[in-house]
Structures are given as C-alpha cells and as structure tokens.
Amino acid sequence: MENKTYDQLITELKEATLKLSSSEISMEEAMKIFEENIRRIQLAKEKLTEYKGTINKVLEENKIEEFN
Template sequence: MKNKTYDQLIAELKEETLKLSSDEISMEQAMKIFEENIKRIQLAKEKLTEYKGTINKVLEDNKIKEFN
C-alpha cells in the first residue's frame, strides 16, 4: 500500500467506502475496511506532506530575483 500514489489511495478510499453502505456486509468486514481506510488516509496525508515539501522547494529554488 505504501508504494501507491495519492490518487490511487483516494480511489481505493472511495471504492471501499461504498462497500460500507451495503446491507450484506458484516460488522467484521466493516471494521476491517474501516481499519484499512484509516491506513490509507494516513498514507495520503503523508503523500500530501511530501508534495507540499517538493512544491515549496521548487518555489524556493526558482525565486525570481530582482534586477538591479
């Protein structure tokens, strides 16, 4: 799961969340999906933090210097 992209994690979250609305899902299955989704959310947050760091680095490295 750790090697997945942010978009893949979000797609899986959506798919698994839809399963929770099924009348045929057991409480045990629902809990397993819930636990896995918590892991996905944490990984997605980590990915966003990485992206933010990369964006900030690019912006910092490419600052336009004033022409004197």
C-alpha cells in the same frame, strides 16, 4: 499499500466507502475496511506532505527576484 500513489489511495478509499454503504456487509468486514481506510488516509496525508515539501522547494529554488 505504501507504494501506492495518492490517486490510487483515494480511489481505494472511494471504493471502500461504497462497500461500507452496503447493507449486506458484516460488522467484521466493516471493521476491517475501516481499519484499512485509516491506514490509507495516513498514507495519503504523508504523500500530500511530501508533495507540499517538493512544491515549496521548487518555488524557493526558482524564486523570481524583482529588479529595482
């Protein structure tokens, strides 16, 4: 799961949410999906933090200075 992209994780979260909406799912399966989703959310958050760091680095390295 760690090698998935942010978009893949979000897609899986959406799909899992639909499964949880089903009245035909057992409590055990719902708990398994819930636990997997918690991990997906953690991984997605980590990826967003990485993206933010990369964006900040690029912005800092390419800072445009004003001429006086």
